[in-house]
Amino acid sequence: MLKLTTLLIGLLVCMSADAQIFQRELGDYDLKLGTSPSRSMAQGLVKPSSTGSFHGGLDLSHDSGWYVGQWAPSMGLSPAGNLEVDSYLGFKRPFDRTLGYEVGMIHYSYPQLDTLDSQEFFGGLTLLGSRFGAAFSNDPDKRNSTLFADLSGTQPFGVGLSVKYTTHRLFTPASIADGGYVSGFNDWSVKLSRPWMGIDLNLIYSDSSLNGSDCSAYSGHNSQCDGLFTFKAEHRFY
Incomplete structure (x- = not known):
């Protein structure tokens, strides 16, 4: 190693x-x-x-x-x-x-x-060009279970679709501002992708089951606890 x-x-x-x-x-x-x-x-x-x-x-x-x-x-x-x-x-x-x-x-x-x-x-299956998978992990503070699907096998209008849903269970409940506790939460994301003139265009929507003051306990996969639309354009030179 x-x-x-x-x-x-x-x-x-x-x-x-x-x-x-x-x-x-x-x-x-x-x-x-x-x-x-x-x-x-x-x-x-x-x-x-x-x-x-x-x-x-x-x-x-x-x-x-x-x-x-x-x-x-x-x-x-x-x-x-x-x-x-x-x-x-x-x-x-x-x-x-x-x-x-x-x-x-x-x-x-x-x-x-x-x-x-x-x-x-992790484990995954490829079926007619589409991909499906699941993953399980133990972080120092929580346990995560994820389901994933990438429907690349069928792309109407040349648009790819992938979705991911994760359940997080905290080993120690997190306290929030109103005096309550959060022992677990879910988050998810949906991504639309399409190549255009050598550029990879991606539109991503992400959200979680937490909102308001509960978001102080969020530590999931998304960059933000609340609903968020993100647009990315990437061009590879190599």
């Missing part, structure tokens, strides 16, 4: 200026190094968190379907960011051209913080 992390840090330093992926075949293995995520883990269910200025990772896969890798969404070089290293192991295999599956786990570690590491177990 130490050698793998050292290689990852070297990659981050050398390749942080431009987003790119270096790929090379090593016999039956396929090695990818880059500052863009080379794998959407759990068929798109588990994605790396928002990236900092310096980030990157490596991914090694075998023809049998096994893969292993590390991804660091932040090197912790800025005052607002902390070093995060996500190590994952999984198995991905198609049954035929229309159906496949994937299972695995991810270990999240934060070497610069005095906090416990967390693990996430």
Whole structure:
């Protein structure tokens, strides 16, 4: 693990200026190094968190379907960011051209913080180009259960649709301003996506079961507790 992390840090330093992926075949293995995520883990269910200025990772896969890798969404070089290293192991295999599956786990570690590491177990199915998955994780303060669907197999008018719903159960109820407690909450998101002239256009709506003063207890996947529309336009140069 130490050698793998050292290689990852070297990659981050050398390749942080431009987003790119270096790929090379090593016999039956396929090695990818880059500052863009080379794998959407759990068929798109588990994605790396928002990236900092310096980030990157490596991914090694075998023809049998096994893969292993590390991804660091932040090197912790800025005052607002902390070093995060996500190590994952999984198995991905198609049954035929229309159906496949994937299972695995991810270990999240934060070497610069005095906090416990967390693990996430995931599984997914691919059916006629659409993807469905579930994940279960134990964070230091809560347990999360997620369902995910990416209907890429059917895109009317060229528009992709993906949805995610997560249930969070707090180990210790959080107190709120009115004297009450929050022991759990749900959050969800819906994303519409469409490529246009080399640009990826995304419209995202996210919300949670909390509102008002209850939002002080929110610690879910979304950037905001209340309902929020977000529009993103991304263009990749590499």
